[in-house]
Amino acid sequence: MISKINKYAEDILDVLDEGVYISDRDGYTLHVNRAYEGITGLTRDELLGSRVTDLKKVGKYDVILNPEIVQTRKPKSVVQLTKNGRRVVLQGHPVFDERGEVALVVTFARDTTALSRMEEHLGFQRELIKTYQKTILGEGRDGTLPLPLSKSSAMLELMDMVKNVSTTDATVLLLGETGVGKNFIAKEIHRSSPRFKKPFIEVDCSAIPENLVESELFGYAPGAFSGANANGKPGYIEMANNGTLFLNEIGELPMQVQAKLLRFLQDQEYVRVGSTTLQKVNVRVISATNKNLEEAIREKTFREDLYYRIRVAVVHLPPLRDRGGDILPLINYFLGTFTKRYNKNVSFEDAALQTLEKYHWPGNVRELENMLHSIVATSPNNTTLAPQDLPLSVLMNNESHGRKSLQDLVAEFEKVEILKVLRVTNSLARAADELSIDRVTLYRKMKKYDIASPSQG
Ligand SMILES: Nc1ncnc2c1ncn2[C@@H]1O[C@H](COP(=O)(O)OP(=O)(O)OP(=O)(O)O)[C@@H](O)[C@H]1O
Known part of the structure; x- marks a missing residue:
């Protein structure tokens, strides 16, 4: 019975899906089955009679099991990277002779590439x-x-x-x-x-x-x-x-x-x-x-x-400055969005809206959105904003992009300073005092720069 099986041993091994590699105790390849050839991309002709250590030296394998199994007499598993780029799990087992010496090492090879790909x-x-x-x-x-x-x-x-x-x-x-x-x-x-x-x-x-x-x-x-x-x-x-x-x-x-x-x-x-x-x-x-x-x-x-x-x-x-018709709808839109978000009632006087429309918006819609956000967030509830309540960047309105004349720079500075002081004092008399000019001069300059009078006069 056994002799019959021995006769067909190679055919039996070829039926297996797993690769089988058999070497003697010195590491010489005795047999590989068909699945092993398929999994590793190495042929019987290349392997039979060759020593595993030499096969490793010429780069056909990156790791080998045989020497360690012969030495330790214990089974061992490793993952081998084959020359065709597959990851193969090797499980090597010692087979002992009648004297208890390792006679053969039988290694089973399973291709895990498909599994790794799925992972x-x-x-x-x-x-x-x-x-x-x-x-x-x-x-x-x-x-x-x-x-x-x-x-x-x-x-x-x-x-x-x-x-x-x-x-x-x-x-x-x-x-x-x-x-x-x-x-x-x-x-x-x-x-x-x-x-x-x-x-x-x-x-x-x-x-x-x-x-x-x-x-x-x-x-x-x-x-x-x-x-x-x-x-x-x-x-x-x-x-x-x-x-x-x-x-x-x-x-x-x-x-x-x-x-x-x-x-x-x-x-x-x-x-x-x-x-x-x-x-x-x-x-x-x-x-x-x-x-x-x-x-x-x-x-x-x-x-x-x-x-x-x-x-x-x-x-x-x-740019937004070339889309005049978009500014007011965008203001209304963002005003609506932020007053709803902060549950506040904030609006603009017509004159303030006109100032915003004239502004040149270097940061475009993003600047407008951020400005409206900041105005609504920082204004008290139930406020109607006048032009002088607008951010100074709007009031300065640096429309000219090239170098400005000294006269323009002085005028800009003067306007901003007047606005700042009026904002703090909210009074014409006190602002004139702060700026060390008389009320008539201040009033004249406010007219020149199109600045509205404070509520307290
Ligand atoms: N027509 C519009 N209606 C409502 N909101 C707008 C409109 N256009 C732009 N915005 C808003 O303005 C802000 C800036 O717009 P966006 O980020 O699209 O500009 P961008 O040209 O891509 O800027 P960047 O070049 O800096 O990336 C965004 O919050 C956007 O939702």
């Missing part, structure tokens, strides 16, 4: 969920987002273009000064696009340290670099799959990342840092910058080919 995949999914949760929580911080308030002809025209662009998958480049609403418009394009139920992922390219930009955008494989998450990490591109990726401040991307981004934009394929597997996604890209990219191209800090790739549709957002 890696699960790790990525976990990271992805964490990031989505963060993104969703971030988005909801102010409740639902308002619709863009667009009354000026410049904005109405622009919103028409945004509507047309939204229905396509075209790459969009949003240009405009800081605070004009590029981020706001990017979200609007996403919301009106067929991708609206999928993620909108914003990346502020200027806020990521240069050495991390590539791994943040494209993700990294487990063990890609020291200090990396053991599960690997999905990049923003992967998170935006089927949705929209908004690359804010794209002009700040390092050159080598620009090259990788260009390849990704061309065929929607990329490789995670530390990996060789190609990832395929479907992502619509919107970029924004307040930098002059043409100048950056001349200075060789921005790739020309990438520039043409990202500017399939270009949307120029005008």
Whole structure:
């Protein structure tokens, strides 16, 4: 019976799914089954008759079990990395002869690559969920987002273009000064696009340290670099799959990342840092910058080919000072938002509104939003604000951007000082006293600078 089994021993071993490797006590390979060849990518011809120590020397294995098992006479397990890049769990067992000496070492090999891939995949999914949760929580911080308030002809025209662009998958480049609403418009394009139920992922390219930009955008494989998450990490591109990726401040991307981004934009394929597997996604890209990219191209800090790739549709957002018709609706909108939030009744006199309309808003909508927030938060309840209650930056209204004449500078200084003193004293007589001028002179200067009289006269 046994002799019959011996006759078919090799065939029996070939039926197994597990790899079997048998060596003698000196480490010479006596037999490997078919599964072992499949798992390790090594052939019988390469292995039979060779010594495990020599196979390790020539790099076919990174670790071996045989010498230790012969020495300790005990079973042992290790994880071996094979030349075809698989992770194999080896379990070696000693087989003793009639004198109790180790005669053979039989090693079973199990491929764990599929398992590791599943674990890696699960790790990525976990990271992805964490990031989505963060993104969703971030988005909801102010409740639902308002619709863009667009009354000026410049904005109405622009919103028409945004509507047309939204229905396509075209790459969009949003240009405009800081605070004009590029981020706001990017979200609007996403919301009106067929991708609206999928993620909108914003990346502020200027806020990521240069050495991390590539791994943040494209993700990294487990063990890609020291200090990396053991599960690997999905990049923003992967998170935006089927949705929209908004690359804010794209002009700040390092050159080598620009090259990788260009390849990704061309065929929607990329490789995670530390990996060789190609990832395929479907992502619509919107970029924004307040930098002059043409100048950056001349200075060789921005790739020309990438520039043409990202500017399939270009949307120029005008500064708020050139969108006169938007200022009042935006004031009303933010006044409504913040008075509701702080449960206060705060309003503006017409003259104050006119002053705000004339202001040149260098920080654009963001400045207006922050100013309204601060005014409502710091004003007592039931206040109607006069022009002199407005922030000094508004009252100074530095409209001219070039060098000012000495005369203008003196006038500006005088106006601000008068406003400051009037604000503190709330009385014409006491303010004149503080400024060491007579009341008639003060009154004349107030007329000149369009400053209203204090309530106490
Ligand atoms: N039309 C609008 N209606 C209501 N709020 C707006 C509008 N445009 C911009 N905002 C608000 O103004 C603030 C600044 O806008 P946003 O962040 O979009 O500017 P940005 O151009 O992207 O600025 P930066 O270049 O500094 O990134 C945001 O809080 C945004 O919600």
